[in-house]
Amino acid sequence: MDIVFQRPETLRENTTHYCPGCTHGIIHRQVAEVLDELGLRERTVGVAPVGCSVLAYNYFNCDFVEAAHGRAPAMATGIKRSRPDLIVFTYQGDGDLASIGMGEIVHAANRGEKICVIFVNNAIYGMTGGQMAPTTMPGQITTTSPKGRDVNEVGYPLRMSELLSSLRTPAFIVRTAVHTPKGMIETKNYIREAFQNQVDNKCFSLVEVLSTCPTNWGLNPNKATEWVEKNMVPYYPLKVFKRPGEEI
Amino acid sequence: MAKKLMKGNEAIGEAAIHAGCTHYFGYPITPQTEIAEYLAKRLPEVGGVFLQAESELGAANMIYGSACTGTRVFTSSSSPGVSLMAEAMSYIAGSDIPAVFVNIMRAGPGLGGILPSQADYFQAVKGGGHGDYRCLVLAPSTVQEAVDLMVDAFDLADKYRSPVMLVGDGMIGQMMEPVEFKPRKQVALPPKDWATTGCKGRKPNVITSVFMDPEVLHQFNLKLGAKYEEMKKHEVRVETYKCDRQMDLLLVAYGTTARICKTSIDMLDELGIKAGLLRPITLFPYPEKELYATAKKASKVLVVEMSMGQMLEDVERILKGEKPIEFFGRTGGLIPAPEEVFDLAKKLVKK
Structure with a gap:
């Protein structure tokens, strides 16, 4: 009998600590499948963030380092500039990348670091228990915006893909989502494109993935995927923002 | 080379x-x-x-x-x-x-x-x-x-x-x-x-x-x-200067300040005041034993720093109150002059 489906070699045989219905597992698997398919596992170094995926190295079966909060792109820069032959990716959430790590991500992108960034945007701080993120939706209730995000007080959610695609430096910037089967297929294709860019030494690549946080949103997994479609997708359009060669 | x-x-x-x-x-x-x-x-x-x-x-x-x-x-x-x-x-x-x-x-x-x-x-x-x-x-x-x-x-x-x-x-x-x-x-x-x-x-x-x-x-x-x-x-590294004798005063300083203290010590020598310098080269690990042993040969200790007295706290910790410890510090970017250390040393020795 042929094996038609199995664990990617780039994933370890560990049970994740992620909550039921959280989409980190899907995104981990897609990154792992792409590393398998491109034959990159043995020359890849991942950079884990601070946030729910802080322990990502327990699940990925490749070399990994754990960065300080928000500093993953700086650490990845250090790795890639020291060993350009390695494939380097960061895996960051929205608090890590868009709040405390805003400086590091903008400058890594602007320098055109030949790294891949998997940016998981679930509009909330998950690990610390559901605080307001820079990507939290207007009116969204969190533990630090108990009356809902007031845009007059704290501004509108940051659209990182739009912001980063305004940079002149060639890059691959895309926003995608994993709340639908179609979105999952597209996401994996974009992740593959991002890693292929790095193999070809082409450009900085960032794949923003709209993700769910059923636990901190207070929704069951089904309702959470509906919430992504209803609330996040209209504000965070799913599209390729930039490919190398398309700079203005 | x-x-x-x-x-x-x-x-x-x-x-x-x-x-x-x-x-x-x-x-x-x-x-x-x-x-x-x-x-x-x-x-x-x-x-x-x-x-x-x-x-x-x-x-x-x-x-x-x-x-x-x-x-x-x-x-x-x-x-x-x-x-x-x-x-x-x-x-x-x-x-x-x-x-x-x-x-x-x-x-x-x-x-x-x-x-x-x-x-x-x-x-x-x-x-x-x-x-x-x-x-x-x-x-x-x-x-x-x-x-x-x-x-x-x-x-x-x-x-x-x-x-x-x-x-x-x-x-x-x-x-x-x-x-x-x-x-x-x-x-x-x-x-x-x-x-x-x-x-x-x-x-x-x-x-x-x-x-x-x-x-x-x-x-x-x-x-x-x-x-x-x-x-x-x-890994402890330390330099001593003119400490191979009984001293009226042991100066403790590092970096640029230590060089200044050496000049002051030479000036004191001309007056017959015997001073020496202990200069930590490693600040951690600190030359604890060396400081303790060297201070035994001195009547008093003077710590000189371009700070309000930070290494001073380590010197106090190591000497455990066994020797009188004085401090001279300059901050803000001011560098102690050899004459300033010399004048203070003279006063301390006379006391």
């Missing part, structure tokens, strides 16, 4: 290359910017990499990443910038990674001034960042010594898998002196089999400072503590 006249900051940059350092990440700040400027030109000439970071946070986390691949790497900054680097330093210590930091200290606190200072002693020696860690701290008092210690810093970092910091005041960075790049000592160092370089032919390596299990983290801290005890046993 012939001696070359070099500015301290540039000599530190060249010394790093001499030590086999191939990568530098940094951010401009006075009075150490010449290190970055020198390496921007020089590192590419030797096939190395220079990168200007977006901030000291960026620079320090870049050297963290670079060091994780087993690369010889360093960064440099001055006081306010080193405060920002303290984050990465704690992570580097917390994951057993070797890296070299240089702090050309300027006057603080806050933005302070740009002139020489020694007010980052606590930050360098007692931690600086969070958690139970130490840096091995080297304090040169001449440009030549800055070169020699900078070369050793990389070996020490690799030997102990630890952050090592070279601290100089702005004077060390800015003044020019003749220097020589001596042939490197061959030091047997452990293999960097922990480095994250792709897992071909081995199990994946993970570099992390996260230990969620308190018992595991406690054991890790005990391991770090044991490492610092090894440093105390093997």
Whole structure:
């Protein structure tokens, strides 16, 4: 009998600590499948963030380092500039990348670091228990915006893909989502494109993935995927923002 | 090799290359910017990499990443910038990674001034960042010594898998002196089999400072503590000057201040006042036994620093009240004059 489906070699045989219905597992698997398919596992170094995926190295079966909060792109820069032959990716959430790590991500992108960034945007701080993120939706209730995000007080959610695609430096910037089967297929294709860019030494690549946080949103997994479609997708359009060669 | 006249900051940059350092990440700040400027030109000439970071946070986390691949790497900054680097330093210590930091200290606190200072002693020696860690701290008092210690810093970092910091005041960075790049000592160092370089032919390596299990983290801290005890046993460096006699006064100073004190001691000699100098070269590990033994031969102790009295607290700790200890400090970028130390010493001896 042929094996038609199995664990990617780039994933370890560990049970994740992620909550039921959280989409980190899907995104981990897609990154792992792409590393398998491109034959990159043995020359890849991942950079884990601070946030729910802080322990990502327990699940990925490749070399990994754990960065300080928000500093993953700086650490990845250090790795890639020291060993350009390695494939380097960061895996960051929205608090890590868009709040405390805003400086590091903008400058890594602007320098055109030949790294891949998997940016998981679930509009909330998950690990610390559901605080307001820079990507939290207007009116969204969190533990630090108990009356809902007031845009007059704290501004509108940051659209990182739009912001980063305004940079002149060639890059691959895309926003995608994993709340639908179609979105999952597209996401994996974009992740593959991002890693292929790095193999070809082409450009900085960032794949923003709209993700769910059923636990901190207070929704069951089904309702959470509906919430992504209803609330996040209209504000965070799913599209390729930039490919190398398309700079203005 | 012939001696070359070099500015301290540039000599530190060249010394790093001499030590086999191939990568530098940094951010401009006075009075150490010449290190970055020198390496921007020089590192590419030797096939190395220079990168200007977006901030000291960026620079320090870049050297963290670079060091994780087993690369010889360093960064440099001055006081306010080193405060920002303290984050990465704690992570580097917390994951057993070797890296070299240089702090050309300027006057603080806050933005302070740009002139020489020694007010980052606590930050360098007692931690600086969070958690139970130490840096091995080297304090040169001449440009030549800055070169020699900078070369050793990389070996020490690799030997102990630890952050090592070279601290100089702005004077060390800015003044020019003749220097020589001596042939490197061959030091047997452990293999960097922990480095994250792709897992071909081995199990994946993970570099992390996260230990969620308190018992595991406690054991890790005990391991770090044991490492610092090894440093105390093997790495203490100290110079004494005119201490081979009974002394009216023992001066304790490091870096530029120590050079000034030597002049004051020679002036005191002419008056028949016997003074000596103990100059720690390693600020951590501190020459505790050497200070205790040397102070026994002196009637009084005078600590001189370009600070409000930071190393003073270590001297007090080590001498345990057995000798009267006086302090002279200048801050804000003011450098003690040999005459000032001389005048104070005279008064103290007469008392």
